[in-house]
Amino acid sequence: MTREFKGLYIGGQWVSTAETFSDLNPSDSSVWAKIPDGTRQEAVKAIEAAQAGFSEWSDLPFNQRSKYMLKVAEVFEKRKMDIARALQGEAGGWFGKGMFEAGYLPELFEAAAASNYTQVGEILPSLHGKLSMAIRRPMGVITVISPWNFPCVLSGRGMAFALAAGNTVVLKPSSETPYCGGLLFAEVFDEAGVPEGVLNVMTCSKKNLAGVGDELIEHPLVKGISFTGSTPLGRQIAAKAGAHLKKCCAELGGKDCLIVCDDADMDRATAAANFGSFMHQGQICMSVEKVLVQERIFDEFLKRFVARAAKLKVGDPTADESNVIGPLINDKQVAQIKEQIDDAVAKGAKVALGGGITGRFVEPTIMTGVTADMKLYREETFGPVIPVIPFRTDDEAIALANDTEFGLSSGVITRDENRGLAIAQRLDTGMCHINCSSVNDEPIVPFGGAKASGVGRHGGRWATEAFTETRWITFERGGRPYPPVF
Known part of the structure; x- marks a missing residue:
C-alpha cells in the first residue's frame, strides 16, 4: 500500500505542496510512499516559522523543555514496532537494525532532556576582583540535514540536544528516506504537543534539492548547520556555511x-x-x-x-x-x-x-x-x-x-x-x-571524526556546545579603576 502524507510540517501545521515525489522501496523499486515536494520558497517559510518559535521556546524554563523532550521520547517508545517496519520498507534494512534505530530514539531524547540538568556555565578567576562568568545560550535556528542510511538515529542525533538547549530546527531528510528521517519526526512532535515552530520538516525531491539546500544553509536567520553524509557533499556544505561565518557540525565518510x-x-x-x-x-x-x-x-x-x-x-x-x-x-x-x-x-x-x-x-x-x-x-x-x-x-x-x-x-x-x-x-x-567493532554509538558520547571524516562532535554535552554560544559576562566590583586621564 502506497502511503500518502498531509504535507510539509511548518510552524506546527501540515502544509500541502503543489507536487509530490515517489519514495521507493529499495528491495523491489515499488512506490512505498508519495512525499510532499517542497520548494525553496517553502524552505524560507520553514526557516521563518522556526525563527518565530525561537523566542517562546528558548524562554521556556529548562525543565519545561526537558518535559517536552520526554514526551517525544514516550511517543517514539510507543511507536517502536511501526518505526522498525517503516525502516525495512523505506530504507531496506534488516528488522534487527530497524529495532535498534527505533529503540535508540527514546534513549536519545531522554538523554537530551537530562542534559538540561547539567552545568551550562562556569565562574572564571579574575585578576581584578570581578565576578567573571562564561555561560551558554542557544543560537537560534539550526538546520539539520540527515542521510538515508540510519535516518532515524541521525536525524534525531542532529536535533535532540540542540532543541533541549533552546534552539529551533528545520529538518531536511534525505530524499531516499524522507519519512523515517523527516515526516516521522513531524508526526511524533505533533502528537507530543511540542510548541509551534520548534521543529519544521522540509522534504523535497532531487529536482528541488539545490535551491532548498542553499536556502537552509545561506538564509541569514539560520545560525548553525548539522550535517551527516558524504565527505564531498560535506565539504560543499561546510564551505558555504564558512562563507557566511556559520558554525557547521559535520559527520562525514570513513574508511x-x-x-x-x-x-x-x-x-x-x-x-x-x-x-x-x-x-x-x-x-x-x-x-x-x-x-x-x-x-x-x-x-x-x-x-x-x-x-x-x-x-x-x-x-x-x-x-x-x-x-x-x-x-x-x-x-x-x-x-x-x-x-x-x-x-x-x-x-x-x-x-x-x-x-x-x-x-x-x-x-x-x-x-x-x-x-x-x-x-x-x-x-x-x-x-x-x-x-x-x-x-x-x-x-x-x-x-x-x-x-x-x-x-x-x-x-x-x-x-x-x-x-x-x-x-x-x-x-x-x-x-x-x-575489543569491539568500529561500529559503536551512544547518545551521550562525543561522536565524530578526524581528517576528512568531519568537524565537530554530536552527542551529549559536545552537541550542546556545538549548538550554543559561549558568552563572557562580568560584574565590576570596584577592583579595576579606569586610567585617571579618563
Whole structure:
C-alpha cells in the first residue's frame, strides 16, 4: 500500500505542496510512499516559522523543555514496532537494525532532556576582583540535514540536544528516506504537543534539492548547520556555511579499520569483523572497511571469518525477517560497489567469499590480495565488501590504518588492553573501540571524526556546545579603576 502524507510540517501545521515525489522501496523499486515536494520558497517559510518559535521556546524554563523532550521520547517508545517496519520498507534494512534505530530514539531524547540538568556555565578567576562568568545560550535556528542510511538515529542525533538547549530546527531528510528521517519526526512532535515552530520538516525531491539546500544553509536567520553524509557533499556544505561565518557540525565518510592482533580472541575478532563489515550491508559511516590481521593468525582468521559471513542470509527484509543482508539503497551505490570489486580483481585481488550481485542485492564479499593501488583500498565502499589485509608488526598495522584521507572510527582486537590502548592512541581517528567493532554509538558520547571524516562532535554535552554560544559576562566590583586621564 502506497502511503500518502498531509504535507510539509511548518510552524506546527501540515502544509500541502503543489507536487509530490515517489519514495521507493529499495528491495523491489515499488512506490512505498508519495512525499510532499517542497520548494525553496517553502524552505524560507520553514526557516521563518522556526525563527518565530525561537523566542517562546528558548524562554521556556529548562525543565519545561526537558518535559517536552520526554514526551517525544514516550511517543517514539510507543511507536517502536511501526518505526522498525517503516525502516525495512523505506530504507531496506534488516528488522534487527530497524529495532535498534527505533529503540535508540527514546534513549536519545531522554538523554537530551537530562542534559538540561547539567552545568551550562562556569565562574572564571579574575585578576581584578570581578565576578567573571562564561555561560551558554542557544543560537537560534539550526538546520539539520540527515542521510538515508540510519535516518532515524541521525536525524534525531542532529536535533535532540540542540532543541533541549533552546534552539529551533528545520529538518531536511534525505530524499531516499524522507519519512523515517523527516515526516516521522513531524508526526511524533505533533502528537507530543511540542510548541509551534520548534521543529519544521522540509522534504523535497532531487529536482528541488539545490535551491532548498542553499536556502537552509545561506538564509541569514539560520545560525548553525548539522550535517551527516558524504565527505564531498560535506565539504560543499561546510564551505558555504564558512562563507557566511556559520558554525557547521559535520559527520562525514570513513574508511575504518579493524585491527586484529595475534593474541586476539578469535571468536570475538570474527564476530566484530562480521558485524562491523556487514551490518546494514556495510552502509554505515563507521563500518569496518578494512580488516587488518597479524600474519601469524591470518589464515585461521580468514577461514573463520568466511565461515561466519557465509551464514548471513541475503534477501528482501520485508519478506523474511531472517534476511540480514538487504538491498543497497539505489542503483548508484550498486554500480560503485561493482566498480570497486571489478577494479580489485583486475589488479590481482581474490574473492574469498561472495562477489555476486543481483539487482540491488550484493552478497557479503570478502577479498584478499588487496593493495594500495586499488579503489577498494582507497575509496569509501559503503557496501558489503571487505578486504582482509595482513600485517607483521603493530607499527605496520597503525601505518596501514592511517593510510587514508578519512579518520572516523576504528577497532582493535587484543587480549592485552595496554597494547590495545597504545595502538588506539596512535590511530588518526575520532573514535577507537578496543575489543569491539568500529561500529559503536551512544547518545551521550562525543561522536565524530578526524581528517576528512568531519568537524565537530554530536552527542551529549559536545552537541550542546556545538549548538550554543559561549558568552563572557562580568560584574565590576570596584577592583579595576579606569586610567585617571579618563
